[in-house]
Amino acid sequence: MNLKQLSNQLQLSQTTVSRALNDYPEVSEATRSRVKLAAAKGGYRPDMRAISLATGKAKTIGHVVPMANKDDVFSPIFAEFIASASQTYSQYGYELMLTVEKSRDDASTYRGLAAKRAVDGVILHSPQTDDPRLAVLQEVGLPFVVHGRMLNGEGYHWVDMDNHNAFKLATKLLLDLGHRRIALLNGREEMTFAWLRRAGYEEALNDGGVAINSEFMAADDLTERYGYQKAGAMLSMKVAPTAFLVSSYIVALGVRRAISQAGLVMGEQVSVIIHDDELSYFDNGGVKPQFTSTRSSVRQAGYEASKMLLELIENPDKEPTSVLMDTQLVIGSSTGPCPSLSES
Template structure:
């Protein structure tokens, strides 16, 4: 039995029945008791989704993940979702994950704004020249961006890691050890986070007077085979890099595999510095971790971004929130002075 059928059975309007079921004070006690008794007798259970919409909120947050030449659904993303999901649950919100082709993403946002099924969305992986932020602003749909565009003072809420500073710092650390040829294994550089990491790396080399070598700069999916293939290539060079800067612990594992196959020792013959080394299922831990790393918890980022969005939904006039986190530098066993030194 649905709401209309229950109302017809009671010879009341659906509005009166709905208000009686939801405890509105303008419904008399006699009518409310009559409606509740009929609902129980006819095994009627109101739709929580409909009830929430009737009260002006869906209590649902959406994560829209576009698929293109690479996928955002990876171990980094799952850690972020875990942190965000726990935060939503504590606040009484549900979460939906919509995976779409990149060309369909705009239509999904327009649908959300039109039918009111969600109270807000998280924007993942901002790209250089991203159009989604302007679209969401036009639609009036609350959102928070995990990351940011190239404009730091943008008129929307975001949380990001200082990727430029992290990679500038890591490159300077390797230069201070005496490394002169440092390779970069980066994510796709049409993504803003990877573009900023590249720029930090280039800035440090430029300041040190080190020539830029495009042959030792790689941009691709941050997975184990990426690091393996990059290291297989550079280790064949007559003057191979003595240090590698990697955007994730996943390609770092592939790099270690290639270094071992070449008969070399990671941290002795080739130094490695990695970012994103604290995945829930893959911890770079111990008194002296395996990798020297730049550490920033993706799980914690998911928690904080979710908190920011819920605050925006509940206090729509609260203004914009910008948070820029600094990565922690952790010294491990994967770095040393170059062999010739």
């Protein structure tokens, strides 16, 4: 059933019916309820594309997520973020259009979305320190919110967690426990989050008077194998690290595997701190979590970012705002005092 049929059936003009349904004041209460009743009864749902064409609003938000790595993987972090944002959208009558793209640098997707009038705004995922997509989005004038940020956090809207501080505090905790050989298994450092984590890590080491050792640092896609291989390699060094700072739960699975394979016990000979995005199927636990972790809810970030974007769409001239989410440092059973405090 479409508007024409409905208005014929009601013996009213399309104008009146449309206005009645959209709660315009120019229509009497009597007519309005009559119309609404008939619409409900007839199961009338306006054609989304027609509304869109007539109003100029797509009522759709675009998410363009890059494949997480060379293996063409869709990171569970994005999934969680999107699921959360999706809730906001449906609450406000928006749809979610998802594009998964192979190349992270390819800004043409955004050009396309804008030119095709497919979306009213987009969320920019996985920003790099100096991301070329920023300029494109600004050029085409499509409202957007960044999940994360570029190194220069000015002039656009973003929602991020405090990566720098999280890893600084985590490093500091390890230093306080007496660790001096602390490894960092980071994400790719083109990504701002990884860059900031490293910066936090280095700052804490400097503050603690510990020299930075590039042999203890790695950066790659966040997979189990990466954690396993890198941790394994580092543990077999003549002077091996006594602690690992790990950028995700998934990588930590590999680290844990390497540790136990080396005949060591996590939390005793080797300490591990992870960043935990609170993906609930992983469940890093309540009272005494498996892993000591810096925590921040991706779900919460999705909520904040989607809200922010909808507001921006309402009011396109809004001054850029940002949300920097705090992280918690939660002590679990994967950390303990450095075994050989005699050594430096």
